Each structure stands twice: as C-alpha cells, then as structure tokens.
Amino acid sequence: xxxxxxxxxxxxxxxxxxxxxxxxxxxxxxxxxxxxxxxxxxxxxxxxxxxxxxxxxxxxxxxxxxxxxxxxxxxxxxxxxxxxxxxxxxxxxxxxxxxxxxxxxxxxxxxxxxxxxxxxxxxxxxxxxxxxxxxxxxxxxxxxxxxxxxxxxxxxxxxxxxxxxxxxxxxxxxxxxxxxxxxxxxxxxxxxxxxxxxxxxxxxxxxxxxxxxxxxxxxxxxxxxxxxxxxxxxxxxxxxxxxxxxxxxxxxxxxxxxxxxxxxxxxxxxxxxxxxxxxxxxxxxxxxxxxxxxxxxxxxxxxxxxxxxxxxxxxxxxxxxxxxxxxxxxxxxxxxxxxxxxxxxxxxxxxxxxxxxxxxxxxxxxxxxxxxxxxxxxxxxxxxxxxxxxxxxxxxxxxxxxxxxxxxxxxxxxxxxxxxxxxxxxxxxxxxxxxxxxxxxxxxxxxxxxxxxxxxxxxxxxxxxxxxxxxxxxxxxxxxxxxxxxxxxxxxxxxxxxxxxxxxxxxxxxxxxxxxxxxxxxxxxxxxxxxxxxxxxxxxxxxxxxxxxxxxxxxxxxxxxxxxxxxxxxxxxxxxxxxxxxxxxxxxxxxxxxxxxxxx
Amino acid sequence: xxxxxxxxxxxxxxxxxxxxxxxxxxxxxxxxxxxxxxxxxxxxxxxxxxxxxxxxxxxxxxxxxxxxxxxxxxxxxxxxxxxxxxxxxxxxxxxxxxxxxxxxxxxxxxxxxxxxxxxxxxxxxxxxxxxxxxxxxxxxxxxxxxxxxxxxxxxxxxxxxxxxxxxxxxxxxxxxxxxxxxxxxxxxxxxxxxxxxxxxxxxxxxxxxxxxxxxxxxxxxxxxxxxxxxxxxxxxxxxxxxxxxxxxxxxxxxxxxxxxxxxxxxxxxx
Numbered sequence: 001x002x003x004x005x006x007x008x009x010x011x012x013x014x015x016x017x018x019x020x021x022x023x024x025x026x027x028x029x030x031x032x033x034x035x036x037x038x039x040x041x042x043x044x045x046x047x048x049x050x051x052x053x054x055x056x057x058x059x060x061x062x063x064x065x066x067x068x069x070x071x072x073x074x075x076x077x078x079x080x081x082x083x084x085x086x087x088x089x090x091x092x093x094x095x096x097x098x099x100x101x102x103x104x105x106x107x108x109x110x111x112x113x114x115x116x117x118x119x120x121x122x123x124x125x126x127x128x129x130x131x132x133x134x135x136x137x138x139x140x141x142x143x144x145x146x147x148x149x150x151x152x153x154x155x156x157x158x159x160x161x162x163x164x165x166x167x168x169x170x171x172x173x174x175x176x177x178x179x180x181x182x183x184x185x186x187x188x189x190x191x192x193x194x195x196x197x198x199x200x201x202x203x204x205x206x207x208x209x210x211x212x213x214x215x216x217x218x219x220x221x222x223x224x225x226x227x228x229x230x231x232x233x234x235x236x237x238x239x240x241x242x243x244x245x246x247x248x249x250x251x252x253x254x255x256x257x258x259x260x261x262x263x264x265x266x267x268x269x270x271x272x273x274x275x276x277x278x279x280x281x282x283x284x285x286x287x288x289x290x291x292x293x294x295x296x297x298x299x300x301x302x303x304x305x306x307x308x309x310x311x312x313x314x315x316x317x318x319x320x321x322x323x324x325x326x327x328x329x330x331x332x333x334x335x336x337x338x339x340x341x342x343x344x345x346x347x348x349x350x351x352x353x354x355x356x357x358x359x360x361x362x363x364x365x366x367x368x369x370x371x372x373x374x375x376x377x378x379x380x381x382x383x384x385x386x387x388x389x390x391x392x393x394x395x396x397x398x399x400x401x402x403x404x405x406x407x408x409x410x411x412x413x414x415x416x417x418x419x420x421x422x423x424x425x426x427x428x429x430x431x432x433x434x435x436x437x438x439x440x441x442x443x444x445x446x447x448x449x450x451x452x453x454x455x456x457x458x459x460x461x462x463x464x465x466x467x468x469x470x471x472x473x474x475x476x477x478x479x480x481x482x483x484x485x486x487x488x489x490x491x492x493x494x495x496x497x498x499x500x501x502x503x504x505x506x507x508x509x510x511x512x513x514x515x516x517x518x519x520x521x522x523x524x525x526x527x528x529x530x531x532x533x534x535x536x537x538x539x540x541x542x543x544x545x546x547x548x549x550x551x552x553x554x555x556x557x558x559x560x561x562x563x564x565x566x567x568x569x570x571x572x573x574x575x576x577x578x579x580x581x582x583x584x585x586x587x588x589x590x591x592x593x594x595x596x597x598x599x600x
Numbered sequence: 601x602x603x604x605x606x607x608x609x610x611x612x613x614x615x616x617x618x619x620x621x622x623x624x625x626x627x628x629x630x631x632x633x634x635x636x637x638x639x640x641x642x643x644x645x646x647x648x649x650x651x652x653x654x655x656x657x658x659x660x661x662x663x664x665x666x667x668x669x670x671x672x673x674x675x676x677x678x679x680x681x682x683x684x685x686x687x688x689x690x691x692x693x694x695x696x697x698x699x700x701x702x703x704x705x706x707x708x709x710x711x712x713x714x715x716x717x718x719x720x721x722x723x724x725x726x727x728x729x730x731x732x733x734x735x736x737x738x739x740x741x742x743x744x745x746x747x748x749x750x751x752x753x754x755x756x757x758x759x760x761x762x763x764x765x766x767x768x769x770x771x772x773x774x775x776x777x778x779x780x781x782x783x784x785x786x787x788x789x790x791x792x793x794x795x796x797x798x799x800x801x802x803x804x805x806x807x808x809x810x811x812x813x814x815x816x817x818x819x820x821x822x823x824x825x826x827x828x829x830x831x832x833x834x835x836x837x838x839x840x841x842x843x844x845x846x847x848x849x850x851x852x853x854x855x856x857x858x859x860x861x862x863x864x865x866x867x868x869x870x
Contacts, residue, residue, distance in 0.1 A: 084841040158838050164815060165798040165840060171733065172840055257816025259752040261764070262733070262797045266752050274799060274814055308667070314680035317689075339801065341814040344711035348704060355696035362692040363685065365656060370684070372663040374676040379601045379668065387664060391609050394656045395616060398649045401699060407638050407706035408645060410810045411627075414801065414836045463612065471616045475625035480805030482836040485844035491834045493805060498624060573675040580674060 003587050005563060008209050010122060012560040027127035028555060032134050033113030034445070037438075039138060040105035044431075045521070046145075047096040048514055050089040055507040057081045059500075061487055075153050083486035084173050087156030090484060092148070094159030095181065098288065099188050100141050102430050106295035107230070108137065108195060110437045111223040113445065115199065117546040117553060118217050120208025120562045125201040129194050136191035143184035147177040155181045158484060160285070163255035163277050167247045170262040182245045189238035192230050199227035208545075210565030214319070215584070217544045217569040218312060221319050222298020225326045226291050232330070233287040240280035247272070278340055282333035289426050290329045294322060296433025297364060300386045302569075303436050304368055306542045307383035308375030309580050311570040314367045321360035321367075328357040338406040339413045347406040354404040361397055365390065376573075376580075380540075381455035385436035388463050389429055395467075396424025399474065414484075417477020420470045428466045435459070435520070443539050447551040448531030454523040458516050465513025472502045472509075543583045544569050602668035606661035613657035617650055628805045631827040631852065634709055635808040641703040648699060710809055714790060714820035721788035724822070727781065728792045730763045731800035731813040734842035736833055737762040740776040743866060748772015755796070763796075776865045781850040784858035785828050793819035801837035804850055812837055825852045 016022050023031060056063070064079035075085030112130065116123055124130045147154045152175035157166035165171050166178055203224045207216075216224075243254040251269070255277045258270025305312045312318060334342065334350030368390050377383065399421040402408045412418060435458075442450050479497050481488075488503055489495060538547035546553070548563055563585030571582040582588075619625065630636045667675075713720060728739040728747065741747050748771040755764035766772040783789050793802050795813035802821070803810040811819045835846035853861065 082841075083844065087838070087841060087843075156841065162799055162838070165838065168798070171798050260797055260815055261752050261755045264755065264757050266755075273816065275817075309675040311677065311679045313678065314685050317680065317685045339810045339812055341812045341817050341819050344707065344715050347707065347711075351700045351704075351707075352697055355700040356693065358696045359689060359692040362696075363689055366684070366688045367680075369656070369659050369663055370678075370680075372660075372667060374678060375663075375667050376673070376675040377602070377664060377668050379605065379664070384605065387605065387609070387660065390660055391612070391657060394653060394660075395613070398653045401649045401696065402642070402645050404696075405641065405645065405700055405703040405707075407703040407710060408642055410707075410710065411638065411642075411805070411808045413810055414803075460608070463608065467612045467616060471619075474616075475619060475623060478620070478625050478627055480628060480803070480834070482803065482834050484838045486841070487844045490844035491832050491847050493628060493832050493834075497628070502625070570679075573677050575677050 005585055005587065007561040007563055010558070010560055010562055013122065013556055015555040025131065027123070027131045029112050029116050029124045029127065029130060030445075030553060032130050033109050033111075035134050036104050036108035036112060036137070037110075039141060040101050040109055041521070043096050043100035043104070043141060045517075047093050047101060048517060050093040050096070052510060052514055053081065053089050054086065054093065055510045057086050057486065058488055058503050059507045072148070072153070084156055085153070086486035087158075087484070088154035088174065088177075091156055091158050091181075092144070092154050095144060095185075097427060098159055098292070099185065100144070102292035102426065103192060103288070104137060105434050106292065106299070106430060106437075107199070107223060107226050108134065110219075110299065110434070110441070111199060111226070111295060114441065114546055115220055115223050116202060116206065117549070117557050118220050118544050119203065119206060119211050120545050120558065120565065121202060121206035122556045122558065122562075124198050125206055126198050129198050133191045133195035133198065136187055136194070140184045140187040140191060143180055143187060147180040147184070150176045150180065152177050160281060161244070161277075163244060163247065163274050164257075164260060167244060167255050168260070168262060168267065169248065170265065170267065179245065179248060182241050182248070186238055186241040186245070189234040189241065192234045193238075196227040196230035196234070199223055200231065203227075208562045208565055214316070215565060215568045217298070218301040218315070218318055219295070219298035221322055222295045225322045226294045229287045229291055229294070229326050229329060233284045233291070236280055237284035240277060240284070243280075244277065275337075275340060275342055278337055279333070282336040283330070285336065286333040287329045289422075290325055292426050292430045293433075294325065296389065296430045297322065299433045299437040299440075300368065300389050301371070302544070303382045303386040303440050304371045305570045305572060306440075306540055307378045307380060307386070308372045309378070309572045310371055310375035311568075311572055312367070313370030313373070314363075315568065315570065317363055318367055321363045324360040325357060328353060328360070332357055335404060335409070338409045344406070351404055351406050355401075358397070358400060358404065361393075365394055365397070381450070381452055381459060382436045382440035382540075384456065384459045385432050385439060388459060389432040389436060391463075392424055392432060392466065393429045396421060396426075396429055400425070411480070412477055414482055415477040416473040416481045416483055419483050420473030420477060423470045423473070424466070428470065432462075435462075438524075440540065441546075442527065442531075443534035444546055444551045444553070446528055446531070447534050448527055449534055449539070450527040450531055451523050454519060458520045458523065461512060461516035461519070465509055465516055468509030469506050469513055472506050476502055538583075541579070541581050543571060543581050545584055548583060548585060602665050606665040609657055609661040609664070613654060617653065620646070621650070627808075629827070630808060631806045631825050631829070631831070632808075632823045633826070634706065634823055635806065637706045637709070638703075638808045641706055644702060645699060648695070710821070714822045720790060720822055724788035724790050725784065726790045726792060727783075728763070728794065729781065729802060729813070730794045730796060731802070731835070731839075732762065732796040733798065733840050734846040735762070736779065736781070736846070736848035738778050738781045738848075739763055739765070740778070740862065740865075742774030742776050744771060744774055746771040748775050752796075774866065774869070776862070776869060778865055779848060781833065781848060782858060782861050783825055783850065783852050784855040785852050786824065786826055787855070788822060788824045791819075791821040793821065798839050799837045800835050800839050800846070803834050803836040804831050805834070806831045810836055828852045828854060
C-alpha cells in the first residue's frame, strides 16, 4: 500500500457559469489571487510614477511639465510642482506602496493563489469572505486615489500621518484628502483582517491527509504567520484611524493637546496626546514590515531549495525564526520613537528587543546560504531573483544595527539613511521575492513561461538600479540630510558637502530602475499570450503539491482527488532515489512505510 | 552565468561599502564630547556590520560560483545542522545585544540626566527653543536669569511675542526672543524644547543629537559645545509645506562675545 500514490476523495463543486461569475465576482481563490496581483501591479506602477515625480522635483525643482498641469492643476500650477504637491505625492507613494503593493501582492496575491493548493485544499475556508476582502481592498484603493482629485488634493502628512499635522485642518492645505486617506486605510484594515482570518482557518483546518504542520512548505508558514500578525496588528491601526477621523470631524481631542497656536490662532481643543497616535500607529507599523517581508521569506526559501536541488537548510529553525519574528515584531515598535519625546528609559528596552529581532533574520540569511551550499544550482530567473533577494536583504538589514541603537539613531532618525534602509529591506527585498514568485509560478498559473532573457536583463538592471538608488541615500544620511524635504537647498550644510550630486546620481539610477520595470511589464503581458508553453505539470521539478496538477490548475484544484502527503516539502537529492526530487505525495522508494497512515 | 553573478554580487557589495568608508560623505565635524562618543560607537558599529556584510555577500557569491550546475557531483542531502544553528543564534544574540549595550552610555548621557532633571552644571545656560510652523524661536531668560510665565492667548507673531510671554510680569519683561541660537563655547547648555502647533524636530548634525518638539510636552537636551562656529538647525520631523526651509542658525561664540551679544539683544528689546 505504501508504494503507490494515494488520494483522498473530496466533494466536488460545480464551476460557476458566465464570464462575470467566473472572472469578476468570483469566489475562486485563484481568480481572487490574480485580482489582487492585478491591483498590486496597477498600484505599483502608480506608486513608481509618483516616486519618479519626486526624484524630478528634487533635482529639477523649477522645470515645468504640461501634463502635470493637466493632471494636477492645483498641485502643479503652470506644470511646476509645489512643495505641498511634493509632500502629497510622497505621502501617496508611501501609502500606495506599503498598503496596496507590499501588503496585497505577497499575501492576497500569491498567498490566495497557492496556499490552498500547497496544502491540498479545493479553496480557502471562506470563499465569500475572500471575495469580500478583495472588493473591500479595491474600494480602499479607489478611495485613496480619489484623494488626488478633491479640493486641497492628497494629504501631505506622510504615510505615518502624525498628528497634530494630520489632525488639524488649520495646519495643512489638504482638506478632505486626509479624510479620504483615513477612510481608505480603515477599509483596508477591515479587508486585511477578514483575509487574515481566512488564511488562518484555511491553514489550520483545510490541510490534506498527511500534511502535518512541519511538512508544510515554508511559503505556507510565511503566509500563515503573516496572517496571524495581520489579524493582531490591523485592528490597532483601525482603532487609531477611527480616532483620528473623529479628531478631524467630530471635534474630539484624542491626539490634540491643549494650547495649540497655528498661524497666531489659538486652537480650541485640549487633552490629547500626539504620542498616542505614534504608539498606535507603530504597534501596527512595525509588524507591517514583517507582513510585507515574511511571505517573501517563505517564497525565497522555497525557490532556493528548488533551484539548489537541496533541502532547505534547517527547516525547523526557519519555522521557529518566523515565529520569533512574528512575536518579537510586536514588542519593538518603540524603535520608531527613540527621538519622539517618549521616555528615554523605555528606549533601552526597545533597543535590546530590536537587536534581538535581528537574530532570527540573521538565522534565516545563514540558512539560505546554507541551503545553497553543497547544492547543484540552476540559475534560472526565479533563482536569480532569490539570490538578489538575499544580497539585498543583507544590505538592507545590516544598517538596522545602526538604527536599533538609540544613541546612533539620534543622528540617523528621519534622514535619508532611514529611507535607504527601509526601501532595501522592506520594499526592494519584498518586491524581489515577488519577482521570484511570479517567474517561478508563472508556468503553473498560465501554462507558459516568461521570457528568460528578458527576465535576466530585468534582473540585472534592477540590481544595479536599486543599489544605485538606495545605496547613495545612506551617504546622504551620513551627511545629515533630513528626509521629506521638498527642496534640497533648504539648508546650507548639505549643498556644501555635495548632496546635489548624490541626488542627481540617484535620479538617473531611478530612471534606469523604472525603465527596467517596464521591461518586466512588457515581458509579463507578452508571455501571458505568447510565452513558451510549459511542457508538463512540473517544469521546475519541484516537490510541493501545486506541481501535481495541470497548468493552469482546474477549478477545485484537485478535481475531487487530493493526494495524500507522504513527506516534507523539500526532499531534493535524496540518496538512493532515481531522480533528484521526491514530490510530497510520492511514496518512499527505498524504505518501507509504517503500516499505519500518517496522521496530522 | 555563475561567475558573472558572483562577481556582480561582490562588486555591488563593495560599491555600497567602499564609498561609505573612503568617500567624501562622512559625518560633519563633531563639536561636543558626547558627539565624539557617539562617533566612536558609529565606528564600532560600522566595522562590525561591515565585516558581517562583506562575509555574507562573499559567501553568497561564492556559493553561486562553487555550486553551479556545471559541477559533476549531485547536490548533497543535508537538511540542517543544529550546531551551526546554535552557533549563529547565540553568536548573533551576543553580538547584536552587546552592540546595543555598548552605546547605552552615550544614550544615557544624552537623555537621562535632562529627563529626570538631575543636577547639571549649576552654571549651565538654559535656552527655550520654541518651534512653530517653519520658524524657530529661541527664548533667553534675560538679565534677571528667570523665564517669565507664558500664555498661548498672548501669542502674537506680529508684535514679536512668538512664545506668548507675559511682558507685564517682572520675570517676563526682560525675556529675549530671537531667531538665532547663540551659545557660549565650553559651557553646558540645556535646551528646553517646545512646539506651538505640530511636531518639529531639533537637529544639529554637528551635535549628533535629535529630539522631537512635541506640542504639549517639554523636551530637554544637554550638551557642551567646545568648538566655535556657525551651525544649522534643520527641522527633521515633517511639519507641513515649509518643512524643507525650517532652519535656523546656531552660533557657538567665545564667552565674551556671547555676553556682548546678550547685552545687544537686551538693548534691541528696549
């Protein structure tokens, strides 16, 4: 009995009829996953366009662009971007990238598509909830975009929206834009919590026979821990967002202290604390960093093992490291507030905890290199993106050693050093993991490969681009260049030390980087229709369950016959085996299985 | 491909690290003992993180080069090694937390004493720095050495009373409100940091310290500048559309020049 592949018969569901039911208001996790990915791509290109405008404004502040005047008559009168407009696009860039790209694509996109298949489930536990979560996310995105086109334009208080700047209408030129921002974020919080609940229940309840927790692919562990974090963190942001909305519209004073005077006018509020918002925001905000990167960590582990033809080095350590990151992630938020005016004594505790959370990240890095060590690497594009991820992850993570020490953070806080740091570790690393995931799973999702030479070109341009953009930002930071400056001539000490040249270099590098992303987009669209056909179910010779079914996967994934899982997810190059991979449902060729079936 | 990948990874790593070390973009001059102490911790952290960074990138590139598909042997079936896991877990923990504790004294010196109003230099100069959208206001106690009471109702920028000091009060009549932060060299300074409207941040790169000006709270910073010169205070917390131009100058002067300056300013007030 143990020498043949076994299946569990499960109930089948009828495929919905009609275009709308199948592709738009669909409850199929794969369609919803693709919808999340489309949203993320649209959002990513929007956010990227905004970043290009920022780079242009910093280097050529006086240049006029006719299209800007057409699009944003208030923000760019005569086509020249005003400082307020710079802050508005800065705020929107951060918000779009953090929420609509880094939170949606890795989890809502890839997680939705592949978590059920990888654990052998026909769909998510709550398909309708899943659909609701996506449509709420889309509503949130549209609400956010609307902020550009209302009176006063998009808010300029940064993606962190610190009050009193974000709370007092008197203090900024933005009006209802800030309210739309808050409504958008609140909707997003609800959507993400619904989705997180779905992921948790699906992982715990829907695994096929034999899929013990410690046999799950690390991708599933990444999505699962991310969902736990999301469920706990987004509720706090939701509460904060509602309180701030009330401060703006119902004359409450949660975040507004007494005795404020804006432009010589006394504000009739009292009793609130600006620090309260920072605590609420960063209690969400720091775990959010891990929400963005943990699914990526899972994907990278998965891809590295597959293309090294070697088991993941220290699978258990990888799982425990994810758990450590998820739990420690909730007690380090204070490192965003070392210079906020909170008690300097608490900074010591936050500093030690912050340095402690660097340990599981280091464990993961060493285990990734350990996975490659002694392997037989196939340098296909998913693997290149994964290698790039490790390189960037180290580069972005190591500067955290400076920022985690309050004494050193005093200098670097709110300078370009921080901008360079978090873009590498949270933005670029997460995006590289998505490139790895997309190129890896593209043949499964669409039955075709992406164009390999174009992927490689894109990879190398991206690597040069990101180091060229975010590397020099660290040097701007050592010069003491504050971030969020609409004009780089505001202080003399920067101009004297060559900051303008660095900014110029960064803008050129950003242009190359952005051009490279259009190559990727073109490749993606072209490959959807004309890419090389993927030959069979398992072109990469991978082990997890999604490679047991046709490409693209049918409705219900396993057509009613879910394979019984016999082994962990990374049995590559098992000694004595005829081929260099054993899929999770394949029986052992050499040893006799015990008579009793594996139980969860 | 493997060789190319490895070489580019190494080159990019060096391109990030070498300019930080050799390039012209180092820290500005340090003008307090505390700033120099922080710089020494910066150097320690830079060396340590630079070594970890280079070793990791080198190992990554080496793995790509050494274990590429070209080699004949099959991949080894290694699922992990608990000794190595223990090694880099405990090693990382000791290293990172040790690093954090190494800079603890600098942090304590920067913030603890002022926070708990501990006894400082009895002769120290106390200056109130009041931030408002896009302007820094410095208040000196004036000849009588005491700050007068303030009231937000009295704030009137056009009348030169940006902090709302009560001019009818005997202690408030001689308070100086000026746009420059003048300090005598070699004497301890205590900055009392306030904000009238939104968050701002007091940052002088040469001092290496930074603190938010939070409306409703008083922040305190102590330092002793030991080099004369003119430095800039750059707002480092987003405060609105004029954030980028919210700066003021900090003049560190010889004590005699500082006394003369104080007398001159008092004359302007009358």
